[in-house]
Every structure is written in C-alpha cells, then in structure tokens.
Amino acid sequence: MVRRRRELLAGKPRPDCDAAGRGKRGTERGEPTPRQQVMGWIRSISLAVLVWLLFTSFLVKTFVIDSGSMEETLLVGDFMIVNRAALGGRVPLTDLRMPGYAEPERGDIMVFDPPHEDTLVLVKRLIGMPGDTLEMRAKALFVNGKPQDEPYVFDTGLPDRHDSAMMWQQDYLLGGVRDGYLPTRDTWGPIVIPPNHYLMMGDHRDDSLDSRTWGLVERWRLEGRVAAIYFSYNRSSFRPFPWIKEVRAERIGKRF
Secondary structure (H helix, E strand, O other): OHHHHHHHHOOOOOOOEOOOOOEOOHHHHOOOOHHHHHHHHHHHHHHHHHHHHHHHHHOEEEEEOOOOOOOOOOOOOEEEEEEOOOOOOEOOOOOOEOOOOOOOOOOOEEEEOOOOOOOOOEEEEEEEOOOOEEEEEOOEEEEOOEEOOOOOOOOOOOOOOEOHHHHHHHHHEOOOOOOOOOOEOOOEEEEEOOOOEEEEEOOOHHHOOOHHHHOOEEHHHEEEEEEEEEEEEOOOOOOOOHHHHOEOHHHOOOEO
C-alpha cells in the first residue's frame, strides 16, 4: 500500500493505465470500439429490415395509383394502405401464405397480381365471386340474373368496342361454347366463375383494362384489400413541387 501510494505521488502510471493515466479497460467500460460500433449498426439494420419484411409481407403494404382505371373512386396520385393481414400475407420467396381472418367479398377494392403479366401489380374492384354468373348488357351489369346498382361506376360515354383478347370467355360461357360469340367491352356473357377465381373490373369502365380482357384472377394472386388513403396530390399538375402545393387534403384519411 505504501509503495503504491509512493508511485502515485511520483507520477508513475498505474499498471492498468496508459501514459496519460487513462484506464486500458476504459474503452470496454465506456465508449465501444470501432468494431463494436460496426457490429451494433449491422444488428440494428438487420433487425429493421426483418421488421420491415414482416410488416409488409403479413400486415400492410403501400400502393400508389398511377392510372385512371379506378376513377373517380381512386385518383392518380392517391397513396393507399393495403391490408394484407385480412387475406393472409404471402411468405417471401415461397408459395406459402399465412392464414387470414377474412375472405374476399364482392365490391372490395383489391390489389393483386394479374395473370397476364408477372411483374405487374393492379388495383381493381372485385365484381365476380366463385360460382357467380355474370354478364353485361349495354354497360348494365347483371350478377346471377339480377341487375346491379353501381354508384361508383364512372361513365365517360366512350363508344363500345370488341377486343379479340376477350374470346377467353368462350371457355366459361353459360351453356358452353357459343358459335358467333362476339363480346364487347359493354356487352358480354353470361359467364360462370369457377371455384377459387374472381373477376375484377375498374370503376372507370370505359377506360379500364381488366378481367373482361385478360381473364379471371386466381385466389392466390390476391395481395390485399385497400383500406385507406394516407396521402394524395395532383400528379398531373405542372406546378413545381406538386407534392407540396397540390396536396388533396380532403382525400387523406378516406377509408374503404
């Protein structure tokens, strides 16, 4: 004890201190080493990525409208929250799905992977359920023989037209293949929806490329149900910074 006290009085460094008198273990007890800092950042980033993947895969997803096929219900520049938990989110990099707590219903606005293009994601309204018999007569929709009241439909009065891609409907016609069947955008069917398939249409019926043309959507292609709009601005504006100056505040918070 006397010797140690003399060393301190003489200004000699302690064995566990450097020349400046700082503890050699100070780094361990105080600030982390550069390696520890890097490892801490890696752990934090990995955890954030994992949480983000779980959140977007199984709970919610964001989606932005960039076409007018759902006007006036959804406008170009609407940013939406999509509920994936309801139908059960898809497990990343697999064909497996988590169990959901609800089933698709007629009238739902859905986000899905269409059958005609693997890299495309669309948003349309679910019109036809498995087992339904659907047809259109001069723009009027009939489900199981009953005319439908569709206040959400946006009609611009464009002339009707035939598209050869619509001939896929021949395989689903009520009563079988029909000679001379020539479906048009506004008049087609009646067709019967098979199990685990759905028919999707845009609310802007005159300007929507949907199931009438490219066919039915299998159940596994449904990504989720549109829940709400969390931001909206006029993307067609020529003003600078439209996401600031052209915000459509009245649409923010709209729920479906």
